[in-house]
Amino acid sequence: MQFKNTLAFAQSLDAQDELREYRNRFHYPKVNGKEVIYFTGNSLGLQPKNVSGFVDEVMKDWAELAVEGHFYAKKPWWDYHERLAAPLAKVVGAKTKEVTVMNTLTVNLHLMMVSFYRPTEKRYKIICEEKAFPSDQYMFQSQLRFHGLDPNDAIVEVKKREGEHYWRTEDVVKTIDEVGDELALVLMGGVNYYNGQVFDMQAITAAGKRNGAMVGWDLAHAVGNIALHLHDWNVDFAAWCSYKYMNSGPGNASGVYINEKYLDRKDIQRFEGWWGTKKDTRFLMKPEFEPMENADAWQLSNAPILSVAPYLASLQLFEEVGMKKLIKKQKLLTSYLEFVLTEVDKQVASSFEIITPKERGCQLSVFLHGEGRAIFDYLMKNGVITDWREPNVIRLAPAPFYCSFEDMFWFGEVLKEGILAK
Missing domain, CATH: 3.40.640.10 (Type I PLP-dependent aspartate aminotransferase-like (Major domain))
Structure with missing residues (x-):
């Protein structure tokens, strides 16, 4: 599939996603009055509404x-x-x-x-x-x-x-x-x-x-x-x-x-x-x-x-x-996140290094060379919940039950804004 880093393309992927309705079966925290983009299902998953x-x-x-x-x-x-x-x-x-x-x-x-x-x-x-x-x-x-x-x-x-x-x-x-x-x-x-x-x-x-x-x-x-x-x-x-x-x-x-x-x-x-x-x-x-x-x-x-x-x-x-459908979406969602990171990297004066090999699940671990913890703090303040690990890594885990392709696009935009705002 030929990815595009546009809102319309991300929304088209969501429209084709057979699991898209499951997003509505989870509770989301809010930052600044808006539902967050949640990347920390590898630490604590969101609460299902049926709990x-x-x-x-x-x-x-x-x-x-x-x-x-x-x-x-x-x-x-x-x-x-x-x-x-x-x-x-x-x-x-x-x-x-x-x-x-x-x-x-x-x-x-x-x-x-x-x-x-x-x-x-x-x-x-x-x-x-x-x-x-x-x-x-x-x-x-x-x-x-x-x-x-x-x-x-x-x-x-x-x-x-x-x-x-x-x-x-x-x-x-x-x-x-x-x-x-x-x-x-x-x-x-x-x-x-x-x-x-x-x-x-x-x-x-x-x-x-x-x-x-x-x-x-x-x-x-x-x-x-x-x-x-x-x-x-x-x-x-x-x-x-x-x-x-x-x-x-x-x-x-x-x-x-x-x-x-x-x-x-x-x-x-x-x-x-x-x-x-x-x-x-x-x-x-x-x-x-x-x-x-x-x-x-x-x-x-x-x-x-x-x-x-x-x-x-x-x-x-x-x-x-079933796990087959979850893994199918997980692979596409994580690949799209990787693409968005690569596209943002081309647009800003930074150097991202994805240290996660191709043998992976949901998670991408990313070295933000030259950025430091300030970019993590910016993401958190602007509704992107991610995870920091020393010395300079953020972990991003787009869980397929409740993360969308549009989330990946907007994450890229917030990341770009945070870097350019320095």
């Missing part, structure tokens, strides 16, 4: 039924979380039994480490990407210290090549092969939070398994953003937050994937709790733990219903649309 109905239903059941809501609410609370498994399985490419919702992301990664990081004297090293998200780094370090290991020895970081802003798959695979039989676990971010790169999860998982290691993925920036096939890729486990592209609300519940080969087994090491024991005998209060046959065996406590309800509301939209 309040789901939450109000829980509040009404609580008011009218109190404790009996566990069994007699319209959506009984004791199995509320089970309603999320099937739609989530479609989003991540899994079987329904391989998916559950519980806790928050780093808590779940710690729980997954209990089960899938089992170091021995010889096989104890962990491979991750250079400068992984800080919470993942802290999790690795604390887990290793818990096992009496030195993080400086046990953590192997795959680095980017000198002068490059992205990782090469061949370098990741080479590192896995070099660590070889010392490798216990590969655990990386499926989409890097800083540069927006999508890793070749299939190839990396295959390399880890070939070397006898467990392979897991932090999918915080991937779920609801890119195509995932966790079961077919033979991934051992994965976890993700739900408040970015999944639009479930701030700090909300985390999703977990556990490969079916580890289900319905008593020999798996894990931290266990009441809600992971078999549903049909749970209220017999038996002293012996009998694991659920699915990923719910890793549940510890009953689900936080007021937290899970917004997630279920958002998943209703994902069920309506």
Whole structure:
């Protein structure tokens, strides 16, 4: 398609967009009395308008039924979380039994480490990407210290090549092969939070398994953003937050994937709790733990219903649309944003550098050479909500549910005005 950086062209793309009406199903903040152009769905998605109905239903059941809501609410609370498994399985490419919702992301990664990081004297090293998200780094370090290991020895970081802003798959695979039989676990971010790169999860998982290691993925920036096939890729486990592209609300519940080969087994090491024991005998209060046959065996406590309800509301939209349509729009929308940035760069005395490779989802990370934080502040004051990362990067994530092609055009105009106004 031959793009044009004009309002009429952007509006023509919106007119052809089969998802255009979904924009009206989200709440927008306002700046200067106008709805914002929202580029931070990679940090916190906008609120779907159907959320309040789901939450109000829980509040009404609580008011009218109190404790009996566990069994007699319209959506009984004791199995509320089970309603999320099937739609989530479609989003991540899994079987329904391989998916559950519980806790928050780093808590779940710690729980997954209990089960899938089992170091021995010889096989104890962990491979991750250079400068992984800080919470993942802290999790690795604390887990290793818990096992009496030195993080400086046990953590192997795959680095980017000198002068490059992205990782090469061949370098990741080479590192896995070099660590070889010392490798216990590969655990990386499926989409890097800083540069927006999508890793070749299939190839990396295959390399880890070939070397006898467990392979897991932090999918915080991937779920609801890119195509995932966790079961077919033979991934051992994965976890993700739900408040970015999944639009479930701030700090909300985390999703977990556990490969079916580890289900319905008593020999798996894990931290266990009441809600992971078999549903049909749970209220017999038996002293012996009998694991659920699915990923719910890793549940510890009953689900936080007021937290899970917004997630279920958002998943209703994902069920309506499906990932194929979202990804189709995402690719076109992000390509148009890239084009607009390039056109603005030609018109102003600046030099933008997009550091996100072609293997990407929604996000473009852009070096604004010579501009500094002042241009970010200008964008924010003028209704473009974006994200700043040191030393000089803005992250732009045009989420396909609620961003339009016209948004991309007007962003370019505001960006140009901000640079020329210096």
